[in-house]
Amino acid sequence: MEDSRAPGKSISLETDRLILRARRVSDAAVLRELWTERDPRVPPRRQIDSDGRPTIEDIEDQIRSSSRELNxxxxxxxxxxxxxxxCGLIDTVRGSDGEPELAFEFLRRTWSQGYATEASWAVLHWAQSSGYRRLWATVRDWNGASRRVMAKLEFVETARVEADEIHGDLLFTTKEL
Ligand SMILES: CC(C)(COP(=O)(O)OP(=O)(O)OC[C@H]1O[C@@H](n2cnc3c(N)ncnc32)[C@H](O)[C@@H]1OP(=O)(O)O)[C@@H](O)C(=O)NCCC(=O)NCCS
Structure with a gap:
């Protein structure tokens, strides 16, 4: 794997099958497709609303202006x-001492081919080389595929759980790097 410690747009990671690179405006159509594929149990703020938003144009604007999701x-x-x-790291209020959260989402037609796990390992190695000592990841209790990926990545479940009868309990997992 090749990596770069510099944050933001210069990050580029390579694995056997994948390239992980900074988000581009031209990614908006695929990112919106991911929105349309989300499980109905995903909370409404992460679902397409009744007006069809976010549109591809909305997502393009978010990419142009986003700093939070540079990683x-x-x-x-x-x-x-x-x-x-x-796949990457997001700043979160959930962790402590600036520890970020691992996040990933892939098109359904590519599931169960090991891509999330492969991409995540690249991100974990990059995070470690960037000086992070611990990461977090949250997962809904019903999300068997994501929980399996976390297990393969050797994240461990903590005692922390945010109960949510509607969208599923949110489990907090963590990994020492
Ligand atoms: C979670 C997600 C990223 C996994 O992506 P992926 O590329 O299919 O992941 P991988 O192929 O690396 O690994 C998936 C594993 O889950 C297993 N799996 C698939 N569906 C499962 C289910 N319903 N219950 C349990 N395990 C399941 C697969 O068999 C595989 O395990 P294995 O390698 O031991 O056979 C993908 O399902 C996704 O994008 N989901 C929607 C977004 C999401 O949930 N993101 C995470 C939020 S916490």
Whole structure:
């Protein structure tokens, strides 16, 4: 894996099958497709609303103005050159001492081929080389695939759980780097 310690737009990570790179405005259509594919149990703030928003244009605007998600990297397949999802670190109020949260989401047609795990390992190595000592990840109790990825990445569940009868309990997992 090649990596860069510099934050933001210069980050580019490579694995056997994937390239993880900074988000571009041209990624907006795939990112919106991810919105349309979300499980109905995902909270409304992360669902397309009754007006069809966010639109692709909304997401393009968010990418142009976003600083919070600079470390949320777009994932491309090397062989096909297509964008299949994102994986990276987000700042969160959940962790402490500036410890970020691992996040990922992939197009359904690419699931169960090991992409989330492969991309996440690249991000974990990058985080470690950047000086982070611990990461967090949150997952809904019903999200079996995501919980399996966390287990493969050797995240451990903590005692912290935010109960949510509607959207599913939110489990807090963590990994020492
Ligand atoms: C979670 C997600 C990123 C996994 O992506 P992926 O590329 O399919 O992940 P991987 O192929 O690396 O690993 C998936 C694992 O989950 C397993 N799996 C799939 N569906 C499952 C289910 N319903 N219950 C339990 N395990 C499941 C797969 O068999 C695989 O495990 P294995 O390698 O031991 O066979 C993908 O499902 C996704 O984008 N979901 C929607 C967004 C999301 O939930 N993001 C995480 C929020 S916390």
């Amino acid at each position: 949320l990297l777009t994932v491309e397949r090397r062989v096909f050159g297509d964008v299949i999802g994102y």
